[in-house]
Amino acid sequence: MGVLERVRAAPVPKHFGAKLPLDTIIRDDCIAAMSRLPDASVDMVFADPPYNLQLGGDLFRPEGGRVDAVDDDWDKFASLQTYDAFTVAWLGEARRILKPNGTLWVIGSYHNIFRVGAKLQDLGYWILNDIVWRKANPMPNFRGTRFTNAHETLIWASHSDTSRYTFNYRAMKTLNDELQMRSDWSLPICGGQERIKRGGSKAHPTQKPEALLYRVLLAATNPGDVVLDPFFGTGTTGAVAKRLGRHFIGIERDPGYVEVAEERIAAALPLDESGLRTMQSPKSQPKVAFGTLVETGMLPPGSTIFDSKRRWTATIGADGSLTANGTVGSIHKLGATLQNLPSCNGWTFWHFERDGAVKPIDALRQDYILATEP
Amino acid sequence: MGVLERVRAAPVPKHFGAKLPLDTIIRDDCIAAMSRLPDASVDMVFADPPYNLQLGGDLFRPEGGRVDAVDDDWDKFASLQTYDAFTVAWLGEARRILKPNGTLWVIGSYHNIFRVGAKLQDLGYWILNDIVWRKANPMPNFRGTRFTNAHETLIWASHSDTSRYTFNYRAMKTLNDELQMRSDWSLPICGGQERIKRGGSKAHPTQKPEALLYRVLLAATNPGDVVLDPFFGTGTTGAVAKRLGRHFIGIERDPGYVEVAEERIAAALPLDESGLRTMQSPKSQPKVAFGTLVETGMLPPGSTIFDSKRRWTATIGADGSLTANGTVGSIHKLGATLQNLPSCNGWTFWHFERDGAVKPIDALRQDYILATEP
DNA sequence: TACAGATATGAATCGATTT
């Protein structure tokens, strides 16, 4: 039940046999290392495999800086077929090692997650949920060419469709202020003090936040369970497992990452109550944009709104823009421009009419929030 | 350009030839109907394919690839392969019909979206974003055995990786209160007045909200574009396309759904010009050369401009060239050279002073455009 | 010290047009 206080890179025996190398990092290729682990021996596999991003040339920020992109060799694959073969290989070994009632978690982005999801279904895994990690602070789309890529996807799957898997429903509900935990999780990306640095720059290009692993392990393992992470990196899974009283087995090929992970896990302490609280996601009320009221037909495009004294009337555009006196802008900006003020709260400035009554458009926003809140 | 006021189910000719059956519903199997549409003829395909993996039909039984093992999984694997064959069939036809610069949207859940995503990558589509439709009011998980399934996933993909697709960046930014639109969209599920009923119960089990299609069509089509929906159902795509001044082609096998869709689209009101207007990106504004501002005396030759921090000052030449520190170049090139950057937007980099206020020279360009617009 | 302002950065499949 106890988790080791110290962790060392394990030697590499031919077989681990029935004895699992608990709370150690195996420094080896993930498939080779997995092949030496016994059947049906771990309770969970958490995997953060390479995404195969296929990035092109450099990307520059509007102010001139260069984006420090993932250009590591471990993320490069010759083709989609090569990536698929790699995926089937590690997913297959993981399923063999997983207990019949164990579950698999994989995280990915649109570059790879569809391939991973299809292959794990092919192998007989049974998908329980797909989880959206909604990033509170993603990198913007600098070129204005697509939607801001603001989330990653996790797949949660059991060994098979008959598995009696662990799901700590009550813990999740408590964690979510007495509401059922949903399939979309809002969490910040890993930064600040938590982000590990070496020589002034990030130790790993894709370090995951501990809050993410915290929720995964709390939801789907029990204390004392064994979690295998075949793409251990700098050991987020190991650090959180130790904090939560779960065992881990890490596999990592890169000696530099292993070294960082060893130090990190050795320093990790079981969380006390105060620590737990800080790891929970801030309850961020989703903001309602004016455009949402337009999309949902509460204020249809082409209709008009006006200020309380009807000095100005504005026509609503399909994108939620306003036009008045030949000027176009958002509800806030146009209100400021017309009044010749530096700023203006459009929600209280603009009004609409329903059944003879004139109300600020903010009332519609309140209606929307009330109608859509759980 | 105009969208038909009335819509009828189209007869089923052998071929549509070069003439598209615009703003009609083809009452037929989706793949049969698609096979009669010409190559490279539509701007967008929006598809909400069946999620049910237990497709009984023998139409797409994988040939030859019999599964030898006789166990409980046989049915499951057979149905996965059947679903894949169906997916490849309709995705392939859709790609043939799509213009080279057209885009595909598919919506699905974890049951099918990974298979669809993998197959569309295999076929050469290029994924631009995966979009999470975060349901504001999802159905709870009554048994408490999983996370509340509170989202669905859309994939947005272009015909190929070299496509020059449509993305109305500015309209999306306006719609989202002047912040870049992200890849996660919070929208309510379809209910209330919008949910179509027949005989007291819902006319279609998975009717999508119009707000979802509204955002999709506003983001990735232009007025007058043609949208093909091969799984038309009760015609949400058609209703929104008509409202937004886009053309649609619907394909639906079920006569009951076709009937509902016909009535619904006939009742939909198209927006007039004022409602259709969206904020334009500077890209589509009339181009103004820097030299024009010099010629018109807004920035006379010999006067100086500088960056916001006044680290560099440049003198304007008679031809609109700039000179600073003995270097000559365009507003963009000199800005890049001085900062030692690969590129620079001179319009926002260089500033001028008027009445004590410092403004970017782009403000002058806006003044010029406003003054000279008809 | 406190606060304001400037700077740095995160899994990114992130042009278009003319010569």
Place this chain on the structure above:
DNA sequence: AAAATCGATTCATATCTGT
């Protein structure tokens, strides 16, 4: 076809710098 040129584009958070 390749190269040069034109020109459009960023949000949230953490840390550093200067007053």
